[in-house]
Amino acid sequence: MRRAHTVEQVRTAEAALMAKLPEGTLMQRAATGLAVAISNFIGFTYGARVVLLIGSGDNGGDALYAGTHLARRGAKVSAVLLSDKYDVEGLAALQAAGGRVGTVDAVETADVVVDGIVGIGGRPGLKAEALAAVRVAEEHQVPIIAVDMPSGVDVDTGETPAEHVKAALTVTFGTHKICHLIDPAAAACGPVHLVDIGLDLPPAPVESLQDPDIRALYPTPTGESDKYSRGVLGLMAGSTQYPGAAVIATSGALAGPIGMLRYVGPDAVAEAVRAQHPEVVAGEGRVQAWAIGSGLGDELDTDKIRELLDADEPVLLDADGLKALDDSGDHTNVLITPHAGELARLLGVERHRVETERLKHAREAAERFDVTVLLKGSTTVIAAPDGQVRVNTNAGAWLATAGAGDVLAGLTGAFLAGGLNPIDAAAVGAYLHAAAANLASNGGPITAMQVAANVAEATRQVLLEE
Incomplete structure (x- = not known):
């Protein structure tokens, strides 16, 4: 059975788990799973051109640390910073591994773009700079992998009242979210890959039988x-x-x-x-x-x-x-x-x-x-x-x-x-x-x-x- 939880349920479970683990462990679990999913999607790692679209939420941090794993294995990783509130430590780790800060132009020739723009608590819609970057990927037919959910959708309802990412793959952590199962947001997710990060979750408000x-x-x-x-x-x-x-x-x-x-x-x-x-x-x-x-x-x-x-x-x-x-x-x-x-x-x-x-x-x-x-x-x-x-x-x-x-x-x-x-x-x-x-x-x-x-x-x- 696929169980889909609300943002509040996920955050409560994450907070409970983080209290028991060394600092940063949960994000590293998510980042490792995301890096593996990206490599599997592309089909190779060494020499792969990966562009990270980085916003201010935790999803941007997950993307930066995943990019760090990929850069250590020979991928050419660049981060496009779409907010001045990005994860500073995550960016430093990426640069130390050989990654760099890039511009939107890098999207045109990328093998894959990673959507780390908005976290699960973000409002529907995309800001102008983020939307412009997404449009470049769409125009050049560069596939987008969404971190947790396509930025711009409503996570708890499955609604898409504003501009949003249309992902070729969504990599989510701990549990499915409601937007992964209910259209029109579900259609924007593409296939959804679930990474287990060890969350202890309550009963889910939305279920999908298998x-x-x-x-x-x-x-x-x-x-x-x-x-x-x-x-x-x-x-x-x-x-x-x-x-x-x-x-x-x-x-x-x-x-x-x-x-x-x-x-x-x-x-x-x-x-x-x-x-x-x-x-x-x-x-x-x-x-x-x-x-x-x-x-x-x-x-x-x-x-x-x-x-x-x-x-x-x-x-x-x-x-x-x-x-x-x-x-x-x-x-x-x-x-x-x-x-x-x-x-x-x-x-x-x-x-x-x-x-x-x-x-x-x-x-x-x-x-x-x-x-x-x-x-x-x-x-x-x-x-x-x-x-x-x-x-x-x-x-x-x-x-x-x-x-x-x-x-x-x-x-x-x-x-x-x-x-x-x-x-x-x-x-x-x-x-x-x-x-x-x-x-x-x-x-x-x-x-x-x-x-x-x-x-x-x-x-x-x-x-x-x-």
């Missing part, structure tokens, strides 16, 4: 299982206007852990569903969870949906089903799966605000409506009403295709019926949905039904991997 976590949560059947004990999902999806949504959502649901699916909808749509999936049972009956909303269109029965929201069984609301949600009552057993536009309508804000402030608005909706929110997008943000946040980061861009959300609704609903709570169901469903899309795509375009068809293989790979 294969072992999915394997531990998956409701795998036993020899005593039957179709009812594995879970029965009720699916209310599709309409005469959008019959395909029912077929696609059913395909997603049947690829999950359930033993049976009940389809509730127009007879003509039920026939289309059973033509594709003859094992589906049409009509209402006892279920362990509901998935409601995909493709309901004008046939939305708001009163019926609200009746189900007030019942004991967990409910997943997607697409048109979201129109039945209000902020009254206890909805802690409800999971909603909006995209940015749908969440914007629920909250009464403009779509671009949701897209640029994803964590903030997912949390706001979870609290206001007392539901778990799965906000779809380049990174999936899952926020529970108790404050827990999960992020799914393994989706590829080809997953942005018509019907993919219907697959996700059916699949995630199946995990609710299989006994997972809303935040776990959302995290497992989103992870396997993305993994299936990656299998189906193999770098090219895909359809929603291809995603559904690959869920079983994606699941098998996760469950069997040890």
Whole structure:
């Protein structure tokens, strides 16, 4: 599991550790890890042209000491000082190792630029001199390695309200930060390399599940299982206007852990569903969870949906089903799966605000409506009403295709019926949905039904991997 902590949590943990260690030990641990990462990124050290962009924060000190390690091994290291409050001892160490103070012109011919401009406590945005140096690197296509995070992003929210570095690699220390997992800042980080420096950290406010976590949560059947004990999902999806949504959502649901699916909808749509999936049972009956909303269109029965929201069984609301949600009552057993536009309508804000402030608005909706929110997008943000946040980061861009959300609704609903709570169901469903899309795509375009068809293989790979 990747755990992302806040700036305050990191600073508290660093202060506690520094009190136990000789002065400078923590920075040397960070600098050594950073130097190794830089060498690995370039592919060589001797003769490498490395330019350090140095600001006033601790990240500038880390960069200077990393540059010292590289200079001792034959790299040509120069430091561009963007503040008069740089780490004096770090610069002296760099110069003693053969490094030098340089100008922005050195960026043009560098093999790599190291972003040590702003520390994790800095405000979003870049000052003019720093921005000019970054622009030179971009114009000459020189890759930038960010120290801890790309300077200019908001570390604790993942927002990018101002100019910022776009890194080819980010090297962070002790733990991931929230900006590493949540877009749009996550996109600016590039791949993130974590250096362990020995921090003792509290529980993280944001987590990202990995294969072992999915394997531990998956409701795998036993020899005593039957179709009812594995879970029965009720699916209310599709309409005469959008019959395909029912077929696609059913395909997603049947690829999950359930033993049976009940389809509730127009007879003509039920026939289309059973033509594709003859094992589906049409009509209402006892279920362990509901998935409601995909493709309901004008046939939305708001009163019926609200009746189900007030019942004991967990409910997943997607697409048109979201129109039945209000902020009254206890909805802690409800999971909603909006995209940015749908969440914007629920909250009464403009779509671009949701897209640029994803964590903030997912949390706001979870609290206001007392539901778990799965906000779809380049990174999936899952926020529970108790404050827990999960992020799914393994989706590829080809997953942005018509019907993919219907697959996700059916699949995630199946995990609710299989006994997972809303935040776990959302995290497992989103992870396997993305993994299936990656299998189906193999770098090219895909359809929603291809995603559904690959869920079983994606699941098998996760469950069997040890």
